[in-house]
Amino acid sequence: MNHEAEAHRTDLMTLTRHVLNEQTKHAESRGDFSILLSHIVLGCKFVCSSVNKAGLAHLIGLAGDTNVQGEEQKKLDVLSNEVFIKALVSSGRTCILVSEEDEEATFVDPSLRGKYCVVFDPLDGSSNIDCGVSIGTIFGIYVVKDKDNISLEDVLQPGKDMLAAGYCMYGSSCNLVLSTGSGVNGFTLDPSLGEFILTHPDIKIPKRGKVYSVNEGNAKNWDGPTAKFVEKCKYPQDGSPPKSLRYIGSMVADVHRTLLYGGIFMYPADKKSPNGKLRVLYEVFPMSFLIEQAGGQAFTGKQRALDLVPTKIHQRSPIFLGSYDDVEEIKAFYAAEDGQA
Numbered sequence: 001m002n003h004e005a006e007a008h009r010t011d012l013m014t015l016t017r018h019v020l021n022e023q024t025k026h027a028e029s030r031g032d033f034s035i036l037l038s039h040i041v042l043g044c045k046f047v048c049s050s051v052n053k054a055g056l057a058h059l060i061g062l063a064g065d066t067n068v069q070g071e072e073q074k075k076l077d078v079l080s081n082e083v084f085i086k087a088l089v090s091s092g093r094t095c096i097l098v099s100e101e102d103e104e105a106t107f108v109d110p111s112l113r114g115k116y117c118v119v120f121d122p123l124d125g126s127s128n129i130d131c132g133v134s135i136g137t138i139f140g141i142y143v144v145k146d147k148d149n150i151s152l153e154d155v156l157q158p159g160k161d162m163l164a165a166g167y168c169m170y171g172s173s174c175n176l177v178l179s180t181g182s183g184v185n186g187f188t189l190d191p192s193l194g195e196f197i198l199t200h201p202d203i204k205i206p207k208r209g210k211v212y213s214v215n216e217g218n219a220k221n222w223d224g225p226t227a228k229f230v231e232k233c234k235y236p237q238d239g240s241p242p243k244s245l246r247y248i249g250s251m252v253a254d255v256h257r258t259l260l261y262g263g264i265f266m267y268p269a270d271k272k273s274p275n276g277k278l279r280v281l282y283e284v285f286p287m288s289f290l291i292e293q294a295g296g297q298a299f300t301g302k303q304r305a306l307d308l309v310p311t312k313i314h315q316r317s318p319i320f321l322g323s324y325d326d327v328e329e330i331k332a333f334y335a336a337e338d339g340q341a
C-alpha cells in the first residue's frame, strides 16, 4: 500500500468512533450521550431502510391504507415517529420527547429515564415522500439538571442552550450531519457496512453563496424586507450576477445544500402565516444551531433564531439561515424597515 492509500485507510472514521473520541474529551462523561446517539443513529438507519423501499410501499405495507389481510398499513411518517420514540425511550437516557407527530410531549417512565430531552421531526419533507425526493429526520438535544424533577419548561429553552443538534437526509445517499457544539461533521452511510463514515469533517459554510431558496409561490403575501431581498437576489444592482433559485420543499435537503454550497434558505412570515411555517423546536433550532456552528447565521426577521425562547412546543417562527454575508443582507432590510417605523 502506498503512503497516500495508507493515509486514507487510517483516516477512516466511523460515527461511533468519532463520538467515543469526543467523549474522551470530557473526563466526567459516563458515556450516556454516546448511548443516546447510538439509538438515534439506529432510528435513522431503520427509517433510511424504510424510505429506500418507499416506492414499493403498497406491496410491503408502508402505504397508509389497508393491506390484503385487512390490516392497517402505516404511513412512513407515522412509522418513523414510532421508530424514534421506541429507540429514544429504550436508550434509557431520555426524559422528555417532543415530536412533530405528537400533539403532547412524551414524559418517559421514571424507570427508563435519563437526563436528555430530544426534540425531533421524524420525517421532514412529507410532501416529497411519494415521489422519491430527498426527505430527512431533524433532531435537537437538551440536558436537564434533575431527571426526577422535570417539566415542559425543560424543553421550552432557547436553541442556544441545545447540547447537540443534527439531521439525517435520506437522499441519493444517506447523510448524517451532527454538531455537539464544537463544529459540524457530516457522515455518509455505507450501506454494505451499515456504518456512517466521516466524509465531511469540520463543515464550514461559504461566507457568501450563489443560491437563494424560498417558496416563491407565497411571494404575493411577503412583507417588504423579504420582497426587497428576493428582488435583490434576482436583480442585483452592484454588478454581481443574479443568484440562482433552488427550492426542494424538504427543509433537510434545502438546508443540506445551503450548508455545503452556501447561500440562503428562508421560510419567511407572510400575510397568511404571520409566524411562517416551520416549527421552532425541531426545525428552526436544530438547523440554526448547525448553521451557526458552521460559521453562518440564522435570523427570524426580528432576532438571532437561537435566542428565541419558545412558549409552546409546536410554536412556529419565520427563518432566514445560511451564509454569513447573505443573512447579513436580509438583516439590513429588516433593520431599514424598523428605522422607518
Ligand SMILES: O=P(O)(O)OC[C@H]1O[C@](O)(COP(=O)(O)O)[C@@H](O)[C@@H]1O
Residues within 6 Å of the ligand: 100, 121, 123, 124, 125, 126, 127, 215, 249, 250, 251, 252, 267, 277
Ligand atoms: O410546501 P412549502 O409550504 O414550501 O413548505 C415546505 C416546508 O415544509 C416542510 O415540508 C415541513 O416539514 P414536514 O414535512 O415535517 O411537515 C419542510 O420540510 C419544508 O421546508
Ligand SMILES: [Mg+2]
Residues within 6 Å of the ligand: 100, 121, 123, 124, 125, 251, 283
Ligand atoms: Mg418538517
Ligand SMILES: [Mg+2]
Residues within 6 Å of the ligand: 077, 100, 121, 122, 123, 124, 125, 126
Ligand atoms: Mg415532519
